[in-house]
Amino acid sequence: MTVGTVRNLRRFSQVSFFGVFCWLVLKTNFEVAISPDTVSEVFLPYPVSIALQFDPLVALTTLLANGTLFKGLLWSLAVLIPTIFLGRFFCGWVCPLGTLNHWISEIRSERISFRGKGKIESNRYKKYQRIKYYIFLFMIAAALFGTLQSGLLDPLPLMARSIGTLVLPTAHAAADGVLGWVKSFGFKPLSGAAQFVYDMFAPFLLNFRQVHFHGIVSIAILFGGIVVTNRVFTRFWCRGLCPLGAMLGIFSRYATFGLQKDEKSCDHCNLCLQSCQGADNPDVGTRWRQTECHVCLNCQAACPQGSLDFKFFPTLEGTRTNPPPNQRVDITKRKTVASLAAGAALFPMLRSGDSFEINADSRLIRPPGSVIEDDFLARCIRCGQCMRVCPNNALHPTLLESGLEGVWTPILIPKVGYCEPSCTLCGQVCPTGAILELTLLEKVGDKETPANRIGTAFFDRGRCLPWAMATRCIVCEEWCPTSPKAVYLKEELVTDRQGKEVRVQRPYIDPDLCTGCGACEFACPVVDQPAVYVTSVGESRSPDNQILLRRKKPTTIPPGETP
């Protein structure tokens, strides 16, 4: 097999893994056909979060933060073990964000001409490439103390989050906008053609309905920034910032596969440098850096003299003008200690602030089945899979609702969508156990089993129609899904401003029955700031965030409810 063939294999691998990754995110969607007679619960037909379980950084940081390797995370060894022998092949052959960066970087630009000195210089090893190791060490130390921050920058969760909550919803809005615009001309053949193209792609690319996510711009800034910097420095993210790349670089320390340079045949044409992805100094005369190399094999394929050769057990000896390869990570001891210390300080710093539990946002409603907040922040990698799969667009990335510590972790916003009682999809897709998988019985409860609660609803009587405006309404009662209903009514005779007597039904909440699903808030006709709203108090996962000393089990119809 020639090196050209191997390089084509790499290209094929990149396209395939990119496609598979995107396909899995697309399939993280409620679109299954069930027969209600045979199945009472909806399960996704594919293990849609499996790609995230192959991520060694997710495995390592969650292991450090919560003490276990959750479920499928052992798969990450399938990436880590080959890396120990082969180097960072993952970055060059598998990683979907790496592949995206690769493609964007390879588009011709005016700044770094496709073949030129600028490109050669920019592809030499630079000191900024150390930054990723410091980020990685910072994340590791932070995780060890209990706050999991790696998901912010870890490429696989980042990619899943960006596609699911940013790219696809944006594409949906754009497609609908263009379709509407084309149709507005009123020219039938054009409208028909546009509709045909739309109908061809919409079923598998676009969601059933346009979704609207909280904090989407913050996600766009990071993702857009990563994509755009490729136009200035080839794969700037992969070279300089990626904590997973850093981890794999460190594990390449003893790699048995590497680059051997033949000084004699090299005529210093620098074609290898022009095509280098990792900025690892593949040219003869400089020190090759194992930990930076993505094993893309471009240099070997570009070399007209055949001076470069990737092989097992390359010689580690050099000559006076051709230094030997360096397998060590280029970081200083002092900065290593400083990064670890900063990471270690992060946890006590965050927890000495007030946004963890003491003064957490009252609207910090976590998905059903979420573990207690402390453990949640040690598990959630912010991959956004729960948000993508939620059929009601109820789950969103937070901004500051759980402090800076929890940016982009999931929050339920009932105004946008409520928690569908019979749905357990978010727990099914969570790759790290931040949201546990509930059975239908555990979710809705019955006479023996308490239902899972995510909060409790309250009335704002100053805004509620029957309470404040002598007007009939009770949409909240109609929508309340518990049985018997947690929203109950009392009929009262009230007088309006003109002194006219009006008979209205005023709603109340029974906290013994309310699960905090938010259907009442979603349906409330006072749309801007609903007159019934859910806060997190009473959530099943927390022993402290409670109101009542004892919440009774719903066995009988409460008094006041007319049978």
Add this chain to the structure above:
Amino acid sequence: MKRREFIKRASQATGLAAVCVGGGWFFHDREWFKYEPPIVHKPDFQIAPDNAYPQISLSRNQDHVLALRDALDAVGGIARFVRAGERVTVKPNVGWDRTAAQAANTSPVLVGEMVRQCLDAGAAEVIVTDVTCNEARRCFLRSGIKEAAEKAGAKVILAVEDDYLVMDLKGRLLTSWPVLRHFVETDRLINMPIVKHHSLSMCTVGMKNLYGILGGRRNQLHQEIDQSIVDLAMFSRPTLTVVDATRVLMRGGPQGGSLDDVNIEHSVICATDQVAADARAVEFLGLAAADVAHIVQAEKAGLGLIDYRAAGYKENLG
């Protein structure tokens, strides 16, 4: 500066200025593009009255398919309502993510049979749709209606934003509202409600089921629920109302959830008179139609007769 260059640069600048002025003049106070006004059919799908048949029939049978066939035959059979080549929209109640047994949605067995009846009568296309309250995909799946309707040969449509037409309902209360296009752009409309308790309107039967043709902010309609139901019933006149009273949700409506709240009645009502259908159906809830405000108001508005026996009533209790 040479003359040639002067002329060139001056004319370039003048040209650009002219384009700006011309463009401004042209677009000033004028819509550049406009959304095409939708073509709207008249939402009155009633057939001519025929004294040979009763306006309403009720049939009770353990086999719900037979109950439906019997009730339908009593009012003249499907051939009276659906002609060959017509497009039929069937509107069951698919409001909630509930199973068939929980009696919040119309029975899938009846929906499937109704679809088959229409297709047997030669309908070109049968559409089954509803504007659900809970998430549409879940409602259609769990209710069993998607499976039953598709198996019977219908096209099940889950409404998305583009499927609505903003229409003038010409009601006393309801004026401009988004209506799902499949309920107006069709030839025949068959309303298939289920009988349920409702805390505000007391019951949900046929006319209340028409809430499901609307999109938009329908959670405001509760404020004047009776008038809004009457307005809707005035606007949308189904060809036939087929009431599912095989299971009746007695409490905790309109969503239910507990099987303790469900009475088994094994009955199906077919009616060409919406008011009569509702008046008969509320008896299953232990109500008298005269006590249900929206039914009374509907009769006053001339929509039909509360005294369903006077409307011509046939009953087969099996």
